[in-house]
Amino acid sequence: MYVDNIRLINFRNYMNLKLKLHKKVNIFIGKNAQGKTNLLESIYVCSSGKSFRTNVDRDMINFKKNQSYIGAKVIGEHLDKTIEIKIDRNKPKRIKVNKLEIERNKELYGGLNVVVFSPEDLRIIKDGPSERRDFIDREISQIKPMYRYNLNKYNKILFQRNNLLKNMRMNEKNKHLVDIFNIQMAKIGSKIIIERAKFIEKISRSSKRIHKNVTRGEENLSLKYKTNVVDSFNDILYIENLFIKKLENNIKDDILKGTTKIGPHRDDIDIFINNVYSKTYASQGQQRTAILSIKLAEVDIIKEEKNDYPVLLLDDVLSELDKDRRKFLVHAFKDLQTIITSTDIIDIKEFDPLNKKIFHIDNGEIL
Template identity: 55%
Template sequence: MNVKNLRLINFRNYYNLNVEFNDNINIFMGKNAQGKTNLIEALYICSYGKSFRTTKDRELINFNKEQAYIGANTKLNNLEKFIEVKMERDKPKRIRINKSELKNYKELNTGLVSVLFCPDDLKMIKEGPLLRRNFLDASISQIKPVYSYNLIRYNKVLMQRNNLLKTCRIKKDLVNLIDVFDIQLSKLGTSIIIERDKFINELNILINPIHKNLTCDKESVELKYFSNIPRLIDKESIEKEYLKLLKSNLNRDIEYGTTEIGLHRDDLLMLINNKDVKIYGSQGQQRTLVLSIKLSVVEYIKKYFGVYPVVLLDDVFSELDEDRRKFLSNSFKNMQVFITVTDAVDLNAVNDLSKSVFIIEDGKVI
């Protein structure tokens, strides 16, 4: 899987850019605030349909312009796709694949599969469970579009149930209507929980060899999935228990106006040598664990699709010591990687690989 070229018009600080890429290593080098991360962001948008830096599309448009455009030619095995993203101020963005317009960005599947690693990924460990759920959802959705579809439906039903709960405080005769939402939540929620559980089990198999190599065999890793819905022997049993828990918690839900039971409360516990890395892990351990998780996702996608995803590394090499840079680089031989750096010293680790270096200055490739 790779990106052949990228076209940007009025995107961030790029007025007009057309650049072709190396099938292996692509390095964006330059001082801070020159536009290196903007290129990574554009590639990420082609993959996920949204930015990893902002939720406001208008911030992606150059200050002096009303529209912005991203175009990328991608290739997965023998299947070529042309992905286009058009943004206008105060209008929803439009996404097309091979000239066919999508209804929304959530339909953007398998056009370009990528894995991003950036300094903000440490928040996945340090902050609340929402970021860890987002990691699970983004990773699984790229591989299984039906998961994304079920998640969208689940969140919609959850919002409707929560609105009804608030109404039931005043109009108690509406309580019976909640059963309809409970049945939908239990069915959709069970499917999502099963996929999350499978994904984490697969990741646990892949992550330990990677992490042991990164830590010279000193640390073992375990990822644990926490849900207030028990994982029972089969789907039907989980659905029944899910429904039972929703009903038993109904009075409390009405009191607080929100649904306390369900996968939207799930969390992912990360252990190094059986200790919670969020509480006991050093900054270095946390950074190495995130790197291990991301590399295990890369291997998971390879296992699923038969080819490696595109890897996006934003300002990561400067955060790693020489040994970890070397380990990373040895992993890159058979995949396309995009790396941002500020200093040529950081490139020693990729000396033996096929690469193109793009010098970025004030929104231009010079």
């Protein structure tokens, strides 16, 4: 799978761009704040309907304009799609695939699979559980579109249950309604837990192998899924029943706090390097290498699930990697389209053997 060409109108600092991409390696060089990340963002939006940088669509519109447009031609082994996205400051976003308008972002999933690696991804290790949940939710949604549907449904039920809990502080007559929400949460939540457990098991296994190669066998990387619902993930009915029991047992505390303490909305991932908790004890270099291994493991998983490689987006990460790790990436790139941004051409000298195209970016203009 690869992006053949892209068209941007009034997107961030791109006023009118038509760009033909190479099937393999594309390298964009420019100083900071010239539009390198904006270009990667536009490709990512075509894969999910959302940005990896903002939750507000209108932030992607050029500040002098009221509308923006992204168009991309995507080609795969059994795929030929044109994805078009129009963003308006005062109207809902519109998405078309091969000229047919789609109603929901989730209908985009599978049309273009991408994996993005940027310096901000260190937050997966450094920040709190919500950052790690967002990470696994984004990646599972690419390969399992139904997962995003279940996640949205679960969050709506959770919101309704929490509102009910707050009202029950003064009036506990609505206990029967809580029971209904418990059943609904457990039914949908158990599906989310199962998918997360499967995904983390796969990415842990793959990233462990990659990390050993990247570090020449010196480090062992492992990921562990943490949920307060259950310890075993083999039987969905068992998870569902235990989920309901825990919600029932915790009801007094939930009413007191006005929030739901049990469920996948409290999940987390522990990331270990040589059996040591990476968030607390790993150096920044070790953390960066761990995230690199996890991102490359995503590539493997998408290839396994979709029988086609995703597009790999590397946003200004080369300068943070040593020569050996850059050489490792060269080997990893040979089978997939990769789009790289860098501030310095020196960072890319290891890529000389690759089939590639080099672009220069200056204030939203590509030379």
